Amino acid sequence: MTDICALLAKLADAHGLSGYEDDIAGLLKAELEPLVDEVSIDKMGNVIALRRGDGPTVMLAAHMDEIGLMVSHIDDEGFLRFVPLGGWSDQTILGQRVLIHTRDGKRLPGVIGSRPPHLMDAEERKKIIKIKDMFIDCGATDASAAAALGIEIGATVTIDRELRRLGPDLVTGKALDNRAGCVMMVAALALLQGKQVKATVQAVGTVQEEVGLKGARTSAYGLAPDVAIATDVTIPGDHPGVTKNESAVVLGKGPVITIIDAAGRGVISPRPVLRWLRDTAEQRQLPHQLQVGNGGTTDATAISITKTGIPCSVISVATRYIHSPVEVLSLSDLEQGAALIAAAVESAHLYF
Numbered sequence: 484m485t486d487i488c489a490l491l492a493k494l495a496d497a498h499g500l501s502g503y504e505d506d507i508a509g510l511l512k513a514e515l516e517p518l519v520d521e522v523s524i525d526k527m528g529n530v531i532a533l534r535r536g537d538g539p540t541v542m543l544a545a546h547m548d549e550i551g552l553m554v555s556h557i558d559d560e561g562f563l564r565f566v567p568l569g570g571w572s573d574q575t576i577l578g579q580r581v582l583i584h585t586r587d588g589k590r591l592p593g594v595i596g597s598r599p600p601h602l603m604d605a606e607e608r609k610k611i612i613k614i615k616d617m618f619i620d621c622g623a624t625d626a627s628a629a630a631a632l633g634i635e636i637g638a639t640v641t642i643d644r645e646l647r648r649l650g651p652d653l654v655t656g657k658a659l660d661n662r663a664g665c666v667m668m669v670a671a672l673a674l675l676q677g678k679q680v681k682a683t684v685q686a687v688g689t690v691q692e693e694v695g696l697k698g699a700r701t702s703a704y705g706l707a708p709d710v711a712i713a714t715d716v717t718i719p720g721d722h723p724g725v726t727k728n729e730s731a732v733v734l735g736k737g738p739v740i741t742i743i744d745a746a747g748r749g750v751i752s753p754r755p756v757l758r759w760l761r762d763t764a765e766q767r768q769l770p771h772q773l774q775v776g777n778g779g780t781t782d783a784t785a786i787s788i789t790k791t792g793i794p795c796s797v798i799s800v801a802t803r804y805i806h807s808p809v810e811v812l813s814l815s816d817l818e819q820g821a822a823l824i825a826a827a828v829e830s831a832h833l834y835f
Contacts, residue, residue, distance in 0.1 A: 485666075485669065485670040485673045485674075485821070487666060487670060487814050487817050487818050487821075488646075488648075488654065488814055490514070490666050490669065490670070491646060491654065491656075491659075491662060491663065491666050491814075491817065492645070492646040492656075493510060494507065494510060494511070494658075494662040494665050494666060495646050495656045495657060495658045495659055495662040495663075496644075496645050496646055496656070496657075497510055497658075497662075498549070498582065498584065498590075498641040499547055499548055499549055499641075499658075500548065500549060500550075500551035500553075500568055500584075500639045500640075500641055501548040501549075501550070501551070501568050501569060501690070501691045501692070501693045501694045502528075502548070502568075502690070502691055502694070503584075503639050504528055504547045504548050504688075504690045504691075505528070507547045507548075507662075507665075507688075508524060508528060508530050508547060508688060508690075511530050511547060511665055511669070511688045512524065512530050512532075512688075514669045515530065515532040515669060515672065515686060515688075516532075518532070518534070518669070518672040518673055518675075518676055519532040519533055519534040519672065519684070519686065520533055520534055520535050521533050525701070525702065525705070527690055527691075527697070527698050527701045527702070528690040528698065529687055529688060529689050529690055529698045529701065529702045530547070530687065530688035531685065531686075531687050531702060531706070532672075532684075532685070532686040532687070533683070533684070533685055533686075534672065534675070534680075534683065534684040534686070535683055536680055536681050536682045536683040536684070537681060537683075538680075538681030538682045538683065538831065538832035539681075539682050539683070539709040539710065539831050539832055539835040540682070540683045540684075540685060540706075540707075540708040540709045540710075541682045541683070541684055541685070541708060541709070541710055541711070541712070541827075541828055541831050541835075542685045542686075542687060542702075542703065542706055542708035542710070542711035542712070542786070542793070543668050543671070543684065543685070543686045543687065543711070543712055543714065543824065543828075544687045544689050544699050544702070544703075544711060544712070544713045544714065544782045544783075544786060545661060545664035545665040545667070545668045545686075545687070545688055545689065545713070545714045545715070545782075546661045546664065546688070546689045546690070546691075546692030546693070546698065546699070546715070546781075546782055547661070547662075547665060547688045547689065547690060548569075548661075548690055548691055548692055548693050548694075549569070549641065549642075549657065549658035549660070549662075549693070550567070550568060550569025550570060550571060550660075550693050550806055551567075551568050551569065551639060551640055551641045551642070552565040552566065552567055552568060552571075552576075552581070552619075552639070552640035552641075553565060553566055553568055553637060553638070553639055553640065554583070554619070554634065554635070554636055554637065554638040554639075554640065555636065556636070557626050557629050557630070557634065557635075557636070558618075558626065559625060559626055560624070560625060560626075561621065561622075561623030561624055561625045561626055561628050561629045562596075562618040562619065562620060562621075562623075563583070563593070563618060563619035563620075563621060563629070563634065563638075563640075564618055564619075565614075565617075565618075565619060565640060566614075567614055568639075568693070568694060569693035569694060569806070570693065570779075570806050571614065571806065572806065572807070573611050573612065573613050573614050574611050574612070575806070575807045575808070576595055576614065576617070577595055577596075577597055577612055577617060578594070578595060578596075579594070579595050579642055579643075579808055580592065580593070580594055580642070580643040580644075581593045581594065581595060581619060581640050581641065581642060581643055582640065582641050582642075582643045583619065583621055583634055583638055583639075583640050584638060584639045584640070584641070585632070585633035585634060585635075585638060586633065586635065586638075587633055589632075589633055591621055591632055591633070591634065592621070592622075592643065593619040593620060593621040593622075593640070594619070594620050595617050595618070595619055595620075596617065596618055596619075596620050597612045597616055597617045597618070598612070598616065619640065621634060641657075642657045642658075642808045644656055644657040644808045644809075649811060652735060652813050652814055652815050653734065653811055653812065653813055653814070654811070654812060654814060655809050655810065655811045656808075656809075656810065657808045657809075657810065658810075659716060659802055659810040659811075659812055660715070660716045660802060660805050660806065660810060661692065661714070661715050661716060663714075663715075663716050663800055663802065663812055663817060664713075664714035664715045664716065664799070665688060665714075666817055666821070667714045667738075667798070667800070667817060667820045667821045667824055668686050668688075668714055668821075668824070669686075670817070670818070670821035670825075671821045671822075671824035671825040671828065672684070672686060672825075673821075674821060674822065674825035675825050675828060675829070678829070680828060680829055681831070681832040682828050682829075682831040682832055684828055685706045685708055687699075687702045687706070689702060689782055692781070692782055696780065696781075696782055696784060696785035697785075698782075699713070699782035699783075699785040699786050700785040700786075700789060703785065703786040703789040703790075703793055704789050704790060707789075707790060707793070708793060709793075709794075709835050710756060710759075710793070710794045710795070710831065710834075710835050711783070711786045711787075711793050711794070711795040712760075712783075712795070712796060712797070712798055712824060712827065713750075713781045713782040713783035713786065713795065713796075713797045713798075714797070714798055714799065714820070714824065715781045715782070715797055715799045716799055716800055716801070716802035716805060716810070716812065717730075717732060717739050717741070717774060717776065717778075717797075717799040717800070717801055717802065718730050718732075718776075718778055718801070718802075718805060719732050719733050719734055719801035719802070719803060720732065720733065721733035721734055721801070721803075722803055729777065730774070730776075730778075731772075731774070732772045732774050732801045733772075733801060734801045734802075734803065734811070734812065734813045734816065735813045735815060735816060736770060736772055736801075736816075737769065737770030737771045737772055737816060737819045737820075738769075738770075738771055738772070738798050738799065738800055738816055738819055738820035738823050739771070739772045739773070739774045739797075739798070739799045739800065739801060740752075740757070740760050740761065740764070740771055740772070740773055740774070740796060740797070740798060741774050741776060741781075741783070741796055741797035741798075741799065742757065742773055742774060742775050743775055743776065744774075744776035744778065744779070744780055744781065744783075744784070744797065745776060745777070745778065745779060745780050745784070746776070746777045748780070749776070749779070749780035749781065749783070749784040750780070750781065750783035750784045750786075750787045750795055750796065750797065751787075752783075752795070752796035752797075753794045753795075753796075755794065755834060755835075756794045756795065756796045757796065758834070759827060759830065759831070759833075759834040759835075760796060760798070760823070760827055761773075762830075763823065763826045763827045763830050764823055764826075766830075767822070767823075767826045769819055769822055769823050769826065770819055771819075771823060772801075774799075781797050781799070783795045783796060783797045794835075798820055798823055798824055798827075799820075800812050800813065800816040800817055800820050801813070801816065
């Protein structure tokens with residue numbers, strides 16, 4: 484039985500910015516190897532695990548990358564300017580501790596600062612400080628001192644956080660989007676270990692989802708599965724600031740099956756795929772929720788329109804404060820999500 488919390492901590496505490504997923508790819512590959520027939524890493528950096536069967540081919544996709552920053556300029560005083568990689572909210576990132584990744588593999592601490600409010604006039608204090616007006620203080624006294632530390636233009640920057648328990652069932656940390664999906668994928672394969680399963684499983688840790696669903700597009704093109712499930716996180720409506728009209732899903736009520744996302748601009752799950760996932764959940768008496776989403780997209784969007792089209796949906800877990808350093812999710816939702824994915828793989832030959 485997979486220790487869901489321990490695996491989530493291992494993957495979420497690791498660092499893997501979009502396009503620089505090497506460390507997390509290595510961890511994921513090691514987790515997958517005992518569970519499948521073979522694992523490889525393609526030219527794009529996607530981790531592709533194969534469990535052979537003689538039935539339909541089911542692709543499982545979980546993006547490995549996390550949002551972060553990249554150093555774009557080092558000023559004369561040694562402060563680092565940066566650009567965001569992925570969808571940051573300006574007010575979320577200010578005041579965070581970060582790690583600056585150097586070319587020789589060091590991780591240097593830094594903090595994100597800005598002009599202090601004490602020096603702002605009344606009108607300035609009313610405005611949100613923009614990312615373009617922030618900087619990273621790495622402790623360097625000037626540009627040459629920053630260079631001596633190994634910091635250069637193009638250095639990647641990730642959030643300095645570790646997973647923590649938040650009550651008996653919840654955890655909080657960085658990069659739960661989408662290390663949670665990676666955990667569900669691994670845990671599902673662990674549940675299938677030793678079982679006779681007709682489907683061939685292609686389990687893919689995809690790259691660069693946060694900057695354009697890139698790894699999902701290339702891997703799906705090469706693998707050409709019969710059907711696919713993307714695993715990800717989704718926005719719940721169970722905390723202040725979000726209405727039930729905006730999101731009807733909540734933490735602790737089971738994994739979420741996507742009907743559509745991005746109001747149909749993303750994936751529209753085909754009826755046969757929805758029937759497969761819903762029937763499986765109901766027959767196994769697994770708690771689950773349905774979602775009609777109006778927010779962002781997932782790897783499923785790219786997969787569904789690859790080649791001549793790949794039937795696809797999403798199994799996700801409700802996660803609060805997505806794209807922040809303090810994302811929150813339910814461990815029981817993760818466990819049930821893994822169980823649903825495993826059960827769906829077992830039943831795939833009855834539907835495709």
